[in-house]
Amino acid sequence: MLTVKDLKIEFFDHDLPEVAVKDVDFVINDGEILGIVGESGSGKSMTAMAIAGLLNRKDLTKSGVIDLDGTDLLNSSRGQIREIQGNEIGFVFQDPLNSMNPVLKVGPQVEEAMRIRKKKLNLSKEEMKKIALETMESVGLEDSERIYNSYPHQISGGQRQRAMIAAALVLKPKLLICDEPTTALDVTVQKKIIDVLKKLNKETGTSILFISHDLSVIKAICDRVVVMKDGLVVEEGSVAEIFDHPSKEYTRQLIF
């Protein structure tokens, strides 16, 4: 469903071009969980942001192909990209506290992707709330009504990240991109979030692009893995292949 081909991202640091990501090729199939693993600076987050249409800085140039079911995400207009963001691609960020607006209640933030398309979706306030509550319950927020009416600082870190996942899922996107979604959380909460994502993938068939520097997390959730280093893809394969028979020295170093 998603094809990334020859992706190259350059930025200009004091007028000198610097390559952040180069020659990145991979495919995400329907219903698959693909992991991208690499240390910080490997370009994994940049790749994710480019797919989600979030790299719009003027000092960046992007080239290559990012194709989501026939739509070229790199060369679409801003309006077309906005239509896809939150609708066909959901994005979950690393730090749930900072990625929530502190002065808005959780509910409106979960609903926002719907509210933005209110006219097109033709949903009433009550219907949007109902969908939001259902989505929140589906990611394991049982106390959904209370959390809906809470402010971000009033709920726990795990609840926040679940709410952020719910916010990314309200419009049932085909692809969910998770950029280090468990890194800012306790180990016990990490496990629960991974379970939520796995369950979601199994029940709805949503494809997931899971980005992490943590190989044990990748191993626990992904079907296939892409290993990145210094903006390049080092190795790609199924979780079993990569973990049991890493062909590249760098991957071996990451594992051990």
Add this chain to the structure above:
Amino acid sequence: MGKYIIKKFILLIITLIITSFILFLIFELVPGDPVLDKLGTRATPETIAALRSQWGLDRPFFVRYFSFLGGVFTLDFGVSYTYGMNVSSLLKEKLFINLALSVMSLLIVIVVSVPLGIYLAKHTGGFADKLMGPVNQTAMSVPSFVLGLFITFLFGIVFRWFRPGGYVSYKTDFAGFLYFLIFPSVAIAIPKIAMCIRILRGNILEEAEKDYALTAYARGNNTTGLLYRHVLKNAIMPTITFIGMIAADMIGSGIVIEQVFSIPGLGQMLVNSISSRDYPVVEAEVLMIALFIMAVSFLTDMIHAMIDPRVRV
């Protein structure tokens, strides 16, 4: 929220009491005796004692302080030493003029700087933004009284939009009074507008870089949606705090500006009553100014709490 309001209100009362005490103490400690000042060369021990008991100065410090404090809540500050009139009736009109001037300046600051700050943040690096840099710098560095002179010259003498020195009393013509006040208010407001614009623009740009803004973009927000649904509520807070702080400055600038525009406000009287040691008048004036400042900061605290749930503790 209710709890927060009550807490802030109690704090306001405590601040008021502390301020009134310090104020009263200061005038107790300043050298100079209003009785001797008033009697001058005609002073004899008898007349001194008589006047002292007439003004109630023979009573102990704390008795006088508590009668003053009681007066704070009933707005009865006793009788002026110089004018022999009730202080409240003496100051009522002048206070109203200064308050009107300050409130009008504050309103002008808000009405002009908020939309402009938003506009400039939205069009960063555009022509208006580039032009605004030096304009802002200039507006910030020119003192209000100079602006007052300039406005008098330009709008009073060249354009004849108002008659310089032609103050209109609010009792005879309220609309005319407000119209006349626009010009001094603008003189007070211009430097503050420049500061507010800079603060607001900077904060909007800073907030727009934060993680939650990126999250909002990832949901399909456009720039306008991001600005009004997310960023503005967070970015406006330092500006509100700043507006609360400049309220104090407004009174100070007002006292100078009223001289430039020949407005019969507090300024002249404040200077006169200090030099003639007319303590009831000075104390009432300073306390009223302090009360105004406290009221504005109370108001900004309330607005803060309304916008930011984390403040309401």
